[in-house]
Amino acid sequence: MRKKIGFLGPEGTYCEEAGTKYLKGLAKTRLTPYSTIHQLLLAANRGKIEEAVVPVENSIEGTVGIVMDMLVKEVNLKIKREIIIPIAHNLIAPRGTKLYQVTDVISHPQAIDQCKDYLRKKLPKANLHLAYSTADAVKQVATSIGEKILGRISGHHPLFAAVGTRAAAKLYGLSIIATKINASQNQTRFLVLSKSDYRRTGRDKTSIVFSVGRDRPGGLHNILGEFASRAINLTKIESRPAKKDLGDYYFFIDMEGHREDNVIKEALNFIKKKVSFLKILGSYPKA
């Protein structure tokens, strides 16, 4: 039987690109798109898929918030891997299109925004149109929807290009007429979630979430002391309101090391006694 892995769809998004990078070398695996992060995580939690690839730090197709919030209590999934890919936007159009012929550009609002400098310089007269995702924009160009609508109204013949991924261009049989058209070199971080995390490799990270209860000014400091005294390096810390109660927070911490390393095991054992809630979200190799 083929292993089933879900990702945040549609096909041709950066999340699929992350999934494909992750699967490189893994044979007999099927990538299935899910339309929301909520549905994707629930499917993994119920065992309908074995793993889920989700964006956690990505300004284009997803947000950290909902993934982190769901990991706290709604699902019982572990972080198995982290995948980091650079965002590289492409200008995508039907085969044979020359840059100067493009009259209209379509994409997700944030993708258009990230390519503003390029578009202003190279296509100053192009009309800008919006789509739900970069993949959806590429699909619209492939099916010439924009051309048909605009052509019928105005009588002239527009030529659409989309801002999107290499994968989407390939999926819809279109050409890339310009690469890396985004200004800043944003990296995006994706997680692979599963019923179990990853074995110790010696170059690992561990993610946890805990709550210290309200009105304990020194609570967080007290907990961080367990890491500091053992020289455990923290690579991320973030507080998120627990929602049910103003003034109550969850703290998300990433640290270097595996939960089976002795120092980490020990630190977490001491922390367990000091918090009102602790969940080890998983250990996984550093990207």
Next chain:
Amino acid sequence: MRKKIGFLGPEGTYCEEAGTKYLKGLAKTRLTPYSTIHQLLLAANRGKIEEAVVPVENSIEGTVGIVMDMLVKEVNLKIKREIIIPIAHNLIAPRGTKLYQVTDVISHPQAIDQCKDYLRKKLPKANLHLAYSTADAVKQVATSIGEKILGRISGHHPLFAAVGTRAAAKLYGLSIIATKINASQNQTRFLVLSKSDYRRTGRDKTSIVFSVGRDRPGGLHNILGEFASRAINLTKIESRPAKKDLGDYYFFIDMEGHREDNVIKEALNFIKKKVSFLKILGSYPKA
């Protein structure tokens, strides 16, 4: 002369709503829309406007990231106030429109997403269209752009409604045909930035950002100790990569109290000696 305050435009967004709430009672003030957070903060920094209202925790029209990143080094602005408003989406259409007549709904992708349950239940057959902002969607409905385009192609007569703010409905002379159509009760947080922060009121918060330099596992713990030992309550903590160097972080911390309170003054004095970078972002009354 009238005082000039800028906000993230266009007119009719939640950011303008926050600005208006903030200004209530302040006479002789003009609210000026800016089209990007970058331009808005630079205008305040150069003194072209006296204050800037920006979203910092808002899933509709802005992101925390760029505001926090600019406050670190690019501008020398202080946080003067925080404004918290609940997100309440409205369905907005021309006067006299009945809900059952609506054939098409337009808004910002995330606003449509937040109202999915309502739209699925009450307008299951409506076509969904995207706009750059909720304000832009309302403007499009006011100018009947969608009707004109679709009407010309299909021959039938569509009726558009937008998802947006009460302020936008008023601005464009449209009616609200349904209120609070979003599922979750999201709150959004805005900041007022200025050349100086706010005087001590006794119910204050202070925001700081600092960096401890790389490869100092106990660095953060050491700093938090200065707060813990003085029973200073932290209300938010977040690490953000410093970008220039992987492994280097900025820590953003919000605490209860004013920077002129003795305990806070003392804590910050000790912290100054322990960090490679410290900036007090301002003290302001708790929202």
